[in-house]
Amino acid sequence: MVISKNMESLVAGSSVIRKLFEEGLQMAQVVGKENVYDFSLGNPASPVPDEVKAAINDVLANNSEAYVHGYMKNAGFDETREAVANHLNKSFAMDYDKDDIIMTVGAAGAMNCIFRAMLNTDDEVIAFAPFFGEYKNYAANFGGKLVVVPASLPDFDLNLDELENKITEKTKCIIVNNPNNPSGRIYPKETIEKLNEIIVKAEEKVGHPIYVLCDEPYRELAYDNTPVPYIPSIIKNSIYIYSYSKTLSLPGERIGYLALSKEADGYSELIGALVVANRCLGYVNAPSLFQLVIGRCQDVGVDLDFYDRNRKLLYNKLTELGFEVVKPEGAFYLLVKSPFEDENEFVELGKKQHIIMVSTTTFGCPGYVRIAYCVDYKMIERSISAFERLAIECNIR
Amino acid sequence: MVISKNMESLVAGSSVIRKLFEEGLQMAQVVGKENVYDFSLGNPASPVPDEVKAAINDVLANNSEAYVHGYMKNAGFDETREAVANHLNKSFAMDYDKDDIIMTVGAAGAMNCIFRAMLNTDDEVIAFAPFFGEYKNYAANFGGKLVVVPASLPDFDLNLDELENKITEKTKCIIVNNPNNPSGRIYPKETIEKLNEIIVKAEEKVGHPIYVLCDEPYRELAYDNTPVPYIPSIIKNSIYIYSYSKTLSLPGERIGYLALSKEADGYSELIGALVVANRCLGYVNAPSLFQLVIGRCQDVGVDLDFYDRNRKLLYNKLTELGFEVVKPEGAFYLLVKSPFEDENEFVELGKKQHIIMVSTTTFGCPGYVRIAYCVDYKMIERSISAFERLAIECNIR
Numbered sequence: 001m002v003i004s005k006n007m008e009s010l011v012a013g014s015s016v017i018r019k020l021f022e023e024g025l026q027m028a029q030v031v032g033k034e035n036v037y038d039f040s041l042g043n044p045a046s047p048v049p050d051e052v053k054a055a056i057n058d059v060l061a062n063n064s065e066a067y068v069h070g071y072m073k074n075a076g077f078d079e080t081r082e083a084v085a086n087h088l089n090k091s092f093a094m095d096y097d098k099d100d101i102i103m104t105v106g107a108a109g110a111m112n113c114i115f116r117a118m119l120n121t122d123d124e125v126i127a128f129a130p131f132f133g134e135y136k137n138y139a140a141n142f143g144g145k146l147v148v149v150p151a152s153l154p155d156f157d158l159n160l161d162e163l164e165n166k167i168t169e170k171t172k173c174i175i176v177n178n179p180n181n182p183s184g185r186i187y188p189k190e191t192i193e194k195l196n197e198i199i200v201k202a203e204e205k206v207g208h209p210i211y212v213l214c215d216e217p218y219r220e221l222a223y224d225n226t227p228v229p230y231i232p233s234i235i236k237n238s239i240y241i242y243s244y245s246k247t248l249s250l251p252g253e254r255i256g257y258l259a260l261s262k263e264a265d266g267y268s269e270l271i272g273a274l275v276v277a278n279r280c281l282g283y284v285n286a287p288s289l290f291q292l293v294i295g296r297c298q299d300v301g302v303d304l305d306f307y308d309r310n311r312k313l314l315y316n317k318l319t320e321l322g323f324e325v326v327k328p329e330g331a332f333y334l335l336v337k338s339p340f341e342d343e344n345e346f347v348e349l350g351k352k353q354h355i356i357m358v359s360t361t362t363f364g365c366p367g368y369v370r371i372a373y374c375v376d377y378k379m380i381e382r383s384i385s386a387f388e389r390l391a392i393e394c395n396i397r
Numbered sequence: 398m399v400i401s402k403n404m405e406s407l408v409a410g411s412s413v414i415r416k417l418f419e420e421g422l423q424m425a426q427v428v429g430k431e432n433v434y435d436f437s438l439g440n441p442a443s444p445v446p447d448e449v450k451a452a453i454n455d456v457l458a459n460n461s462e463a464y465v466h467g468y469m470k471n472a473g474f475d476e477t478r479e480a481v482a483n484h485l486n487k488s489f490a491m492d493y494d495k496d497d498i499i500m501t502v503g504a505a506g507a508m509n510c511i512f513r514a515m516l517n518t519d520d521e522v523i524a525f526a527p528f529f530g531e532y533k534n535y536a537a538n539f540g541g542k543l544v545v546v547p548a549s550l551p552d553f554d555l556n557l558d559e560l561e562n563k564i565t566e567k568t569k570c571i572i573v574n575n576p577n578n579p580s581g582r583i584y585p586k587e588t589i590e591k592l593n594e595i596i597v598k599a600e601e602k603v604g605h606p607i608y609v610l611c612d613e614p615y616r617e618l619a620y621d622n623t624p625v626p627y628i629p630s631i632i633k634n635s636i637y638i639y640s641y642s643k644t645l646s647l648p649g650e651r652i653g654y655l656a657l658s659k660e661a662d663g664y665s666e667l668i669g670a671l672v673v674a675n676r677c678l679g680y681v682n683a684p685s686l687f688q689l690v691i692g693r694c695q696d697v698g699v700d701l702d703f704y705d706r707n708r709k710l711l712y713n714k715l716t717e718l719g720f721e722v723v724k725p726e727g728a729f730y731l732l733v734k735s736p737f738e739d740e741n742e743f744v745e746l747g748k749k750q751h752i753i754m755v756s757t758t759t760f761g762c763p764g765y766v767r768i769a770y771c772v773d774y775k776m777i778e779r780s781i782s783a784f785e786r787l788a789i790e791c792n793i794r
Binding site: 001002003004005006007010011014018021022041043044045047048053056060065066068069070071072073074105106108109110111112113116117118119120121123134137138140141142143208209211249250251252253254265266269270272273276277279280281282283284285286287288289290 | 401402403407415445450453468469502503505507508510516531538649651662666669673676679680682683
C-alpha cells in the first residue's frame with residue numbers, strides 16, 4: 001500500500017455521486033446525450049447571469065493584470081471582503097467588517113479551513129442526516145470524526161431531541177445545511193432558536209464553545225417565499241459559509257467565503273487560524289479574477305423561476321406516476337422514496353431507463369434516491385416517459 | 398483554546414514572508430508606494446503574456462458558459478490534461494497520457510493532495526535546505542513530519558551524503574525544488590543521477606517506494622542556458638509538480654498540475670487516491686476557466702530577459718557595494734549573506750531603508766536574506782541608493 005491508511009477506505013467508498021456522473025457521460029457516448037437523464041450532480045444549468053459576464057469583462061478591462069491575477073492577502077482582496085461584509089450587513093442587519101470575511105475555494109474549501117483550524121485527532125463534528133456525504137471526508141482529513149444525528153422522518157426537520165444525546169466534550173462544531181441538500185427542507189426560525197437553546201446549554205456543560213457551521217450555498221434557492229433564517233443572527237458561535245457555485249452557476253470556478261462575527265467566542269484566535277489554514281492547505285487564496293467578479297455581483301440574484309419550473313414539473317409528474325416524493329422547499333434536489341427496501345435496486349432500474357439518480361445511503365439516510373433538478377427543463381420533459389416506464393418496472397403503476 | 402493544538406504553533410510562527418508583505422503594504426501607505434522596495438514575495442511582475450490574454454477571451458467567447466464555469470471531472474478537463482501530457486511528452490520525451498495528469502490548485506494544492514494521499518501520522522517527508530518553509534505545514538496538515546537535510550554551503554548543492562543518513566522506514570517522499578527557491582541553484586543531471594542511486598538503494602532497504610516530489614514552478618526560469626534536468630525521466634518514482642503562477646504571472650489564479658508516470662510503483666492506487674484527495678480537500682477541481690486557458694498556452698514561454706535584467710543589476714550592484722551575494726542560476730530569488738550573525742538584525746536595518754528582505758531561517762538555512770527580484774526593474778534602480786545606505790549602516794562600505 002503506497003497510500004495512507006485512512007485514504008484506503010475513502011478511495012474504496014469514493015464518491016458515488018461522482019461515479020454516477022462519470023457513468024452518465026459514458027452512457028451518453030453510447031445512446032446519445034439527449035437520451036440520458038442525468039440527475040446525479042448539483043451542476044447548475046441556469047445560465048450564468050449577464051451581470052456576472054459583464055463583471056468579468058469589466059474586471060479584465062479596467063484593472064492592471066498584476067492586480068487581477070496576482071497574489072493578494074491570504075484572506076482575499078480587501079474590496080471583495082468589504083463588498084461581502086456590506087452585503088451581509090444590509091441583508092441580515094449584521095455588523096461585519098472586511099476582517100471578518102475570508103474568501104475561500106468554494107464552501108468545501110471553507111469547511112476544510114475550519115476543520116484544519118479547529119480539529120484535534122478524534123474531535124467530533126455533528127451533522128444532521130440527511131447530509132452531504134463529503135462532510136465526513138472533510139473532517140477525516142484532519143483526524144476528526146463525523147457524528148450523525150439520524151434523520152427525522154418523514155418531515156426531514158432537524159432532529160433536535162437526538163442532538164442532545166450526541167453532544168460530548170469532543171464536540172467542536174455542528175453543521176447545519178439550510179436549505180438542505182438532499183431533502184430540500186428549509187429549517188425555520190423557530191427550529192434554529194430551539195437549536196440555540198440546546199447549544200448554549202451544552203456549551204455550559206462541556207465548557208467550551210460549540211460552533212454552528214452554517215453551510216448555505218442554497219440560501220437564495222427558497223421557493224414560495226419561504227424565509228431562510230440567518231443563523232448567525234440567532235446563534236452567537238456561528239460560522240457562515242457561502243458559495244457562489246449554485247446561485248451564480250460558477251461551480252467550476254471555486255469561489256466562496258466564510259464569515260465570522262466578532263461576537264463569537266475566540267474570535268481573534270479563530271480568524272487568525274482560519275487565514276493560516278487557507279494558506280497552508282495550499283489554497284493560498286481564493287481564485288483572484290473571480291474574487292473581483294463576485295465582489296461586483298453581490299446583489300445579483302439567482303434565476304429562481306428556472307428551478308421552480310423544474311421542481312413543479314418533476315414533483316407533479318412523479319407524484320402522478322405513483323412515486324412517493326418529498327416536496328422540496330428549497331435547493332434543487334428532490335427525494336423519492338424507494339419502492340424497494342434497498343434503494344440501490346431502484347437506482348439500477350433507473351439506469352436501465354437511462355435515468356441517473358443517487359442513493360441517499362451516502363447522505364446518511366437510506367431508503368430514498370436524490371434527483372438533482374438543476375438541469376435543463378427540456379431534459380426533464382424528455383425524461384417523463386422514462387419515469388413512466390420506471391414506474392411500471394417498479395410495479396407502482 | 399478554540400483552535401487545534403497543532404495549529405497553535407503554526408499560527409505563532411505564521412508566514413514571516415506574508416507578514417513582511419503586509420508590512421510593506423502598510424509602509425507604502427505612510428511613505429508612498431514608490432519609496433518602498435518590497436522584495437518579500439514571489440509575486441511575478443512580468444506582464445501576463447499576450448497569448449494568455451487572448452486565450453482568456455477565446456475561451457469565454459467560444460465555449461458554452463456551462464462548460465467554462467461548470468464542474469468537470471475532479472482531475473480536470475480532458476482537453477487540458479491532454480494538452481499538458483502532450484507538452485510534457487514533446488518537451489521531455491515522456492509517455493504520459495491524460496489520465497496521468499491531475500489539474501490542481503497551484504503547486505501548493507498538488508503537494509497537499511500528495512501528502513493527503515500518502516501520509517500516515519508520523520510519516521516523514523525529506524526536504525533539502527534551503528527549502529520553501531510551507532513544506533513543513535503541508536506535511537503537518539496530515540500528521541506528517543518534515544525531515545531537513547542541512548544545506549550544503551557555500552555551493553547550495555543537494556547535500557546527498559547527509560540524505561543517506563536521513564532516510565528511514567518512515568520516509569515516504571523527498572522534495573526536490575529545481576531551480577531552488579531561495580538559493581537560485583539549479584541541480585544538474587549528474588546530481589539527480591546520484592540522487593537516483595541513493596533512492597534505489599534506500600527503497601530496497603526500507604522495502605517500499607520513496608517518491609521524489611519534483612516541485613518545479615521555476616523550471617523555465619533558467620539563465621545562461623543552464624539545463625534543468627527532467628527528474629521523472631531519471632528517477633522512476635517521481636511525481637512532477639508544476640504551477641503556472643510564476644511563468645505566466647498568474648499566482649492569484651491558483652492553477653497548476655501534477656503528473657505521475659505509469660511506470661511509477663503503485664501507479665493505479667496512487668493516481669486514484671490523488672484524485673480523491675483533490676476532491677475531498679475541498680479543491681474539488683482546479684479553477685475551470687484557467688484550466689481551459691492554460692490548456693491553450695502550453696507553448697507560451699516566460700519573459701526570461703525581464704528577470705535576467707533584474708538579476709544582473711542586483712547581483713552586480715550589491716556585489717559592488719560589498720555584499721556577499723549568491724549568484725542565482727535560476728528562479729527569481731537572490732541570497733545575500735548577512736553581515737551580522739543574526740540575519741534578523743540585517744532585515745531590520747533593511748526595513749529602516751524601506752527595503753523588505755526575508756530572513757532565510759524559515760527556509761531552514763539561517764544567516765542569509767532572500768531578495769525576490771520578480772519586481773519592476775525601475776524599483777530595483779530606485780532601491781540602489783537605499784542599498785548604499787544599508788551598506789554604510791552595516792559597516793561594509
